[in-house]
Amino acid sequence: MSDTTQSGPVLAADGTPLKRSLARALRMQKLRALMLIAPLLLFILLTFILPIADMLFRSVENRIVSDTLPKTVVALQEWDANSGEAPGEDVYAALAADLIVAVEAKTHTRLGTRLNYEMTGISSLFRKSGRKVKRWDLAEDAPFKEKFIDIDKDWADPEVWRTIQTYSPKYTNGYFLNSIDMQKGADGAEARPENQQIYITLFQRTMFMSLVITASCIVLAYPIAWILANLPARSANLLMILVLLPFWTSLLVRTSAWKVMLQQQGVINDVLVWLGLVADDARLVMINNQFGTIVAMTHILLPFMILPMYSVMQTINPSYLRAAKSLGATNWTAFWRVYFPQSVPGIGAGSILVFILAIGYYITPEIVGGTKGVFISNRIAYHISSSLNWGLAAALGAILLVVVLLLYWAYDKIVGIDNVKLG
Amino acid sequence: MKLTKLTALAASTALCAPMAFAEMADEMTIVSWGGAYSNSQLKAYHEPYSEKTGVKIINDESSAEAVAKLRAMNEAGNVTWDVVDVVAADAMRLCDEGLALEIDADTQLAPAPDGTPASEDFGELLVSDCFIPQIVYSTTFGYRTDMVGDTPPDDICDVFDLETYPGKRALEKRPINNMEWALLCDGVAKEDVYDVLETEEGQEQALAKLDTIKDSVIWWSAGADTPQLLADGEVVMGSTYNGRLFSVIEEQKQPVGMLWDAQVFDLDGWIIPAGLSPERQARALDYIMFATDTQRLADQAKFISYGPARASSAPLVGQHAELGIDMAPHMPTDPNNAKNTFLYNYEFWADYRDDIDAKFQAWLAK
Structure with missing residues (x-):
């Protein structure tokens, strides 16, 4: 008995303080747990986190100018872009020195492509100059200013030099400005000319259409999930297969099927004309516009809404409804006050899934979207695979990512993320 | 006497060796557009080439994203394609970006049967230093x-x-x-x-x-x-x-x-990606030499209605291989x-x- 009243730290059986012994045991346990998840952690790090970080980095990275034209960038620092005159001979001499090296390494055309995103014509300016500069000698051929202007009069254009100067830092916000319809002007950021503004419109449209698609998914999926959850298991399974069937069909096939259904010479229009509801020369336009995109995407994303709703509804005890009714509630009150609140976590989970999938959708809008139904992801894909302006694509992607995270945060504040259940 | 002959022989084999016996890869990946177009290349180029050399040709249908993918492969330092079919505008961009190999038409492409060098036979269709034209389409x-x-x-x-x-x-x-x-x-x-x-x-x-x-x-x-x-x-x-x-x-x-x-x-043709290992590059160049000669280009027109890019191929264009109709009036x-x-x-x-x-x-x- 006297042992328990002894003062000082509690000791483990081997005489070490219990606290330290416990900590060691826990550390071993934590380490083991970490070892177990290490493959997954590594996998996610390598295939998910790192590529995203790399992509985000590209949206500000701009080393190519100072790497390709190191001497010119330094010489150009002194030049005043607003003077309205081309820089002096020292800058042209530096350019000649840089270009001779760049042509040797064949990097001058790559720089031309990069700067052409900012000012039209620089691409061919560099390609053309490269061919001539190749034959120059730094010591013998000076001075260079006249020679460059001989190759192309654009070398005397202060705008060309302003572009090089503006984009000489290693990091730039130019891509981000571009993705919100702005540009780096003579005095800081300014709005792009109106006939080039497109990204804000596309972001808004992407948001709006994703919301409409999510809403129509909720409306369509709720009754289906309710039926599935309340039918006997045998018929529920059969219906479940019908829900999953589209899942096993190629996305392209489903989208093309909608084309066949909705086009002007398509199934629906043919039926309407046959029934006499629509005149043959006034067939409805239901595809290659927003309507077609919303219909096709709602259909494609519907299972992502039905499945979480179904699994949540299955856990709702039917006796609650019976209890409500036996206490005098009408059908509607019983549903609205008792059943619906319990199914909200399923709606929440389905909505997040559908909305986030919809916001990044690309193939379906590309095929059935026409001009009014395309999403921001179609422009991102264009800049990745066609224009090769990866910096701009990265900036657009980064903005999209931030928007999704913001919406997720707002959702957590308003609905609460604990209120989301997948079953 | 005998000795000098032997040395001469040895010297000549030593000289020829790198030309004739250069190590070449025995497998290559060729990228094209898919569909009827790839099929025409399969019939006109790939099958005869495999028959002649025993090389295994793997087809990839990624030409639509070729520029972006080649850039990504180049950044990753692992180019898996050997010959890529692209439109001329893409070939120019790949050349600009340093992603495609520069080709010397007169030494690396076959001359016409009458001895006209390739650069004249293709003429102004050689729009980029890296581009080997194949067809004219419109x-x-x-x-x-x-x-x-x-x-x-x-x-x-x-x-x-x-x-x-x-x-x-x-x-x-x-x-x-x-x-x-x-x-x-x-x-x-x-x-x-x-x-x-x-x-x-x-x-x-x-x-x-x-x-x-x-x-x-x-x-x-x-x-x-x-x-x-x-x-x-x-x-x-x-x-x-x-x-x-x-x-x-x-x-x-x-x-x-x-x-x-x-x-x-518009033109469509081949490029060879930059940065291939010497064996694979030698193989790709050998394939290009074979597949863009006068007869081969004319053969492709038997399967699809695109005009051959060589002037010397035009007279050889015949009838469609399956339909048996004259192809010339269908050429752009x-x-x-x-x-x-x-x-x-x-x-x-x-x-x-x-x-x-x-x-x-x-x-x-x-």
């Missing part, structure tokens, strides 16, 4: 013969004439070609089109002309769209590649006619079809592509 219009009444369209401006030819048109969802056609039909002379298109006002003018038919246009992004839309009767006329229209008309027997006026010539380069043509202006679009595309897309979204 982007042109097809129309539904049963939807245009008794006066089929024979002028490019009929595309803009909604009164005579009501109905939808299919146009490609990019500014290239559409802007030129619009200006041409808005009174700009053919030789001035690119001078006008360089200016802000010229671009506005072209978009304004396109605006007159904007509501009647279905915009396509895949070459197969227009043939499908024509077959379904969704559009009365639409632009696409001439080979696609050939197969709609001759193979599928649809009521479609060709509107060759103001067709835009045939004198009857080529009365009024454009050649894709590579320099212009390399410079203006980004700028005009931004305006074009903003106009589309309006």
Whole structure:
């Protein structure tokens, strides 16, 4: 008995303080747990986190100018872009020195492509100059200013030099400005000319259409999930297969099927004309516009809404409804006050899934979207695979990512993320 | 005596060795567009080459994303493709980016049978140092013969004439070609089109002309769209590649006619990615030497209606391998079809592509 009243730290059986012994045991346990998840952690790090970080980095990275034209960038620092005159001979001499090296390494055309995103014509300016500069000698051929202007009069254009100067830092916000319809002007950021503004419109449209698609998914999926959850298991399974069937069909096939259904010479229009509801020369336009995109995407994303709703509804005890009714509630009150609140976590989970999938959708809008139904992801894909302006694509992607995270945060504040259940 | 002979022999083998016995990879990946086009290459190039050398050829159908993928492969330091089929504009960009190997036409490509060096045989079609032309194709219009009444369209401006030819048109969802056609039909002379298109006002003018038919246009992004839309009767006329229209008309027997006026010539051909190992590069060069000689290029035209890029191949173009019809009248380069043509202006679009595309897309979204 006297042992328990002894003062000082509690000791483990081997005489070490219990606290330290416990900590060691826990550390071993934590380490083991970490070892177990290490493959997954590594996998996610390598295939998910790192590529995203790399992509985000590209949206500000701009080393190519100072790497390709190191001497010119330094010489150009002194030049005043607003003077309205081309820089002096020292800058042209530096350019000649840089270009001779760049042509040797064949990097001058790559720089031309990069700067052409900012000012039209620089691409061919560099390609053309490269061919001539190749034959120059730094010591013998000076001075260079006249020679460059001989190759192309654009070398005397202060705008060309302003572009090089503006984009000489290693990091730039130019891509981000571009993705919100702005540009780096003579005095800081300014709005792009109106006939080039497109990204804000596309972001808004992407948001709006994703919301409409999510809403129509909720409306369509709720009754289906309710039926599935309340039918006997045998018929529920059969219906479940019908829900999953589209899942096993190629996305392209489903989208093309909608084309066949909705086009002007398509199934629906043919039926309407046959029934006499629509005149043959006034067939409805239901595809290659927003309507077609919303219909096709709602259909494609519907299972992502039905499945979480179904699994949540299955856990709702039917006796609650019976209890409500036996206490005098009408059908509607019983549903609205008792059943619906319990199914909200399923709606929440389905909505997040559908909305986030919809916001990044690309193939379906590309095929059935026409001009009014395309999403921001179609422009991102264009800049990745066609224009090769990866910096701009990265900036657009980064903005999209931030928007999704913001919406997720707002959702957590308003609905609460604990209120989301997948079953 | 014997000794000198032996040394001479040894010396000559030593000299020849790197040429004749250079290590070459025995497997190669060739990237192309898929569909009927890849099939024509399989028949005309791949099968004879495999037969001759025993090389295993793997086909990849990624040409549509070739530039982006090659750039990504290059950044990752692992280029898995050996020969890639791209359009000339993409070849120029790959060359600019240092992603494609520069080719010396006279030493690395086969001369014509009469000894004309390759650089003369291909002539001005060698638009980039990295590009080995293969075919001439054109982007042109097809129309539904049963939807245009008794006066089929024979002028490019009929595309803009909604009164005579009501109905939808299919146009490609990019500014290239559409802007030129619009200006041409808005009174700009053919030789001035690119001078006008360089200016802000010229671009506005072209978009304004396109605006007159904007509501009647279905915009396509895949070459197969227009043939499908024509077959379904969704559009009365639409632009696409001439080979696609050939197969709609001759193979599928649809009521479609060709509107060759103001067709835009473009080139398609091979590039070899930069940064291949020496064995794979040697193999790729050997394949290119074989596959772009005069006979092989003419052979491809048996399977698809694209014109061979060599002048010396033209007389050898014969009949379609399965349909047995003469291919010459279906070639975009045939004198009857080529009365009024454009050649894709590579320099212009390399410079203006980004700028005009931004305006074009903003106009589309309006």
